[in-house]
Amino acid sequence: MCMDRLYKKSMIEIMQVLQTKVAELQAKEIVAFKALNPDITISIYSGNELRLENESVIYRSYKNWLDLSQQLHCKMLTPQIIDENFVLIRYEKLNADSSFHKVITQKEEKYGESSIFSQIHKNEEAAFIYYYLQALKNVNIEKRLRILNLGVNSGDEFEAIESICENFDALELVGIDYCKSAINAAKQKFKRSENVKFYQHDINELNSLELGKFDLIISIGTLQSSNLEFNKLLMSIVQNQLKKDGAMILGFPNCRWIDGEMVYGARVKNYPFSEMGLLYKDVIFSKKYLQQKKFRVTITGKDYIFLTATSIRKD
Structure with missing residues (x-):
């Protein structure tokens, strides 16, 4: 599945892709993917579809992405703005060996x-x-x-x-x-x-x-x-x-x-x-x-x- 199109997929599909990707990474390496900018709207729950120009996209909050990063044993880095509609979500794989x-x-x-x-x-x-x-x-x-x-x-x-x-x-x-x-x-x-x-x-x-x-x-x-x-x-x-x-x-x-x-x-x-x-x-x-x-x-x-x-x- 293309990482650039994850914003159109269900959370189950996103988790499957990212679990596989993170498993391939070494500690401190980063995985990045495109997502709808959560600030594009207000008072909407994750999973709702929004019509954006000529395509349908799925809304998810920053809290949702933060929760997912922990479940993948990653640190969520500061998202990068792509344009007015999209951001780049970045996860850094944690170094489990540094745990006390x-x-x-x-x-x-x-x-x-x-x-x-x-x-x-x-x-x-x-x-x-x-x-x-x-x-x-x-x-x-x-x-x-x-x-x-x-x-x-x-x-x-x-x-x-x-x-x-x-x-x-x-x-x-x-x-x-x-x-x-x-x-x-x-x-x-x-x-x-x-x-x-x-x-x-x-x-x-x-x-x-x-x-x-x-x-x-x-x-x-x-x-x-x-x-x-x-x-x-x-x-x-x-x-x-x-x-x-x-x-x-x-x-x-x-x-x-x-x-x-x-x-x-x-x-x-x-x-x-x-x-x-x-x-x-x-x-x-x-x-x-x-x-x-x-x-x-x-x-x-x-x-x-x-x-x-x-x-x-x-x-």
Whole structure:
């Protein structure tokens, strides 16, 4: 099929052509094709046909093309204007070998200050920070005076709290992580905040720190680690570290970090495609358990699934 005529084809046909083409490319090589300029009209859904001079063309939005680029494991580059009616859509094939998920290093420093992971700034990803801020508002963050973050890394989640809380200095924040260099980076970041403390510690041995109980416990992408027994650990945290009238925010990754891109969809071993069974297994267990403990639970998000729980106990 001619690449120059894809704008007349169905999305199924386009996907088949591009999947074949991208499979032939080396990492960082580009595939380009002609498409109807999405700005040519407004308030129209993808798939509708438009009459353009003497031919019929199919409308598709930029969001549609962006979604397709991720499904092809590509980065969508800036489209180039061909003329008033058409643009050149360009996809750059991602380098899967640059993913931190594949990096072989010491377990303690996979998420360390010098790792690829340290280059990831979740607070700058709209698909993450929008739902995280929403979760913080849902738990009335300014009223949660004692806050514990499990798997705090370099402290991004605390930075977000600081940005929206006028009473930040009145809060007591405690962050725990197994990675020494990440904890050192977090301490440096909050060196002027006496109300923020960090500990390098194994979450499996959390009770040994004797930190008392907290009004809010946050854990983003940590409790699902392979060296942790999720169900047992969650129950222990709720029973031993969370106040009866407390709240929780749990973040479950539904994405991969590859070659500078946050790519939608959880992956597990032995599957060449996104498979979210384990993700939803943990989400549903958490929801049911917390509801049994008299918490109101909401589930939001996309690339990260956020479970927010607030106590509704009356005693």
